[in-house]
Amino acid sequence: MKEYLPKVFVSPITKKIDNDQEVFMGSNKSDKSVSEVLDSLFTSDSYTFRRKFEIRTNKEVITTSIISRQGNKLLTLDNRYIDILDIISIKEISSR
Numbered sequence: 001m002k003e004y005l006p007k008v009f010v011s012p013i014t015k016k017i018d019n020d021q022e023v024f025m026g027s028n029k030s031d032k033s034v035s036e037v038l039d040s041l042f043t044s045d046s047y048t049f050r051r052k053f054e055i056r057t058n059k060e061v062i063t064t065s066i067i068s069r070q071g072n073k074l075l076t077l078d079n080r081y082i083d084i085l086d087i088i089s090i091k092e093i094s095s096r
Contacts, residue, residue, distance in 0.1 A: 034087045049077055052093040057086045
């Protein structure tokens, strides 16, 4: 028994197709937010008070070690409280 399939209409493509370029808007941003950096610091196996950090805030640049996070503030080794909302970036300088 022979079965015939119906013919299919093929629409011609008249424009250039580059939808992969139009849809994908990737980013090479490798900077983490301050909260992500703090979360990774406090969940790591090493102690944060043994490492020196450069903390940039809205007002100043502080080079110190971080002891703990208490609410919305960081307690540093030199007995300072730094408001987390004022922090722009945190970079590790060295390990002791």
